[in-house]
Amino acid sequence: MDKVKYVQRIRRPNGAVDLYFRKGDHREGPLKSLDGSPELKAEVDAILARLARAQAAQTPRAGTVGGAIQRYRKSADFIRLAQSTQKEYERLLNEIAADVGEVRLVEVDKPWIKDLRDLWAPRGHKATNDRVQVLRNALMPAVEDERIKTNPFLKLKKLAPPHNADEVNLAWTDEEVDAFIALALQRNMPGLARAVALGRWGGFRRGTICNIPLNARVIAQDDDGLSQRRLYWTTEKRKVLCDKREDSRLSAFLESTPTKALTIAYDQRGHPWKERSLNQAVARLVDTLALTKRARPNLTPHGLRHARGLELAYAGASDAEIMAQLEHTTERAARIYRRQAERRRMADSGQDRVDNVVALKAERKRSSNGA
Known part of the structure; x- marks a missing residue:
């Protein structure tokens, strides 16, 4: 046989x-x-x-939310995402499919989406909004070919954070950056200090901080033929070309700290950082600094990027200049940084006017008392 x-x-x-x-x-x-x-x-x-x-x-049945999710996983829109984003989306898609995978597409409308958003709300506003966004990505092809008759996400408001919630990814102050770097060097963690320097003075996302190699630092010539240090690399998340002159503060710091890996930043073993490990290492030192009021709690690596964006906006950089510096693909984030900088300038300008009035009143009082 x-x-x-x-x-x-x-x-x-x-x-x-x-x-x-x-x-x-x-x-x-x-x-x-x-x-x-x-x-x-x-x-x-x-x-x-x-x-x-x-x-x-x-296998999800055709014509269901689960079926739409399965098709989305095989779509060009999903495949072109960065691997780290795909991994996070996969986790959310699996949870969404478990929650509502059997729901038929003909049942999906705006009231249903609102009810689902409210059902997810106890998980937190960010977790809820992330799930709604990923579900929207998966269902939009069905909206476009009218398997879902009307767009249920049109004018759908995001779940707002609680009024007492901390700002997500707080921008670090220069004092917090200095205190963190000093503590990292004191604890013989130069690779962690380098990671923070890349975020603050390079404006890089966490994925790039973990992976940017030593050979991304190149020597090039400026328009006058003078040598300059540049950062030349394709970023991890959006695959955007980074080609910018290295900030002199970053150059000085990297020259003053040891190189122990093929990447600019490295962990205690001299290996490239894993994103999760970098988060945990930053959180541990931030917690230590928070105990002595040298830093606010809950600072994150992404907050370093926000600090760089605000610094560019305060310096008067245009939207295009901020985009080029931070490897953005749209002007949206650049406009946010610029608006925040403008609000601060206006707030300070308003305080200057108040200070002038207070000083004028004080001067008049002194003059009247002297008379």
Whole structure:
């Protein structure tokens, strides 16, 4: 009798042969049937039929939210995302499919989306808004081809944070950056200090901080033919070209700290940072600084990027200049930084007027008392 497909033979030390079913990652056995017997093929066919039924049960039905999610995973829009973003989206898509995967697309409308948003609300405003956004990405093809008749996300408001919630990714102050770097160097963690320097003076995202190599620092010539240090790299998240003159503060700091890896920043073992490990290392030192009021709690690596963006805006950089510095693909974030800088200038200008009035009143009072 011919060999049966998916049957693996394992010879034991005593000479006996056990038969196992093996297809992809699925393995079971030993099988009950004898090798070469007609019953063996029947046993294998029964296993295949059982696996097919299980697969069918797990495969989302067409015309459901789960089916739309499955199609989105195979779409060009999903594939072009950065790997780190894909991984996070996969986690959210799995949770969404578990929650509402069996809902038919014809049932999806604005009231349903609002109810779902409110159902997710106890998880927190950011977690809720992230899920709504990922669900929107997955369902938009169905909206465009009218399997969903009207856009249920049109004018849908995001879930607002609690009034007493801290600002997400607070921008670091220069004093906090200095205190963090000093503590990291004191604890013999120059690679962590370098990571913070890249975020603050390079404006890089966490993924780039972890991966930017030493050879991204290049020597080039300016328009006058003079040598200058530049950062030349394709960023991790958006695959945007970074080509900018290195901030002199960053250059000085990198020259003053040791190089121990092929990446600019590195962990305690001299290896490139993992994003999660970098978050944890920053959080530990921030917590230490917060105990002595040298830093606010809950500072994050992304807050360093915000500090760089605000610094550019305070210096009068245009939207295009901020975009080029921070490797943005749209002007939206640049406009936010510029508005924040303008609000601060206006607030200070308003305080100057108050100070002038207070000084004028004081001068008049002194003059009247002297008379």
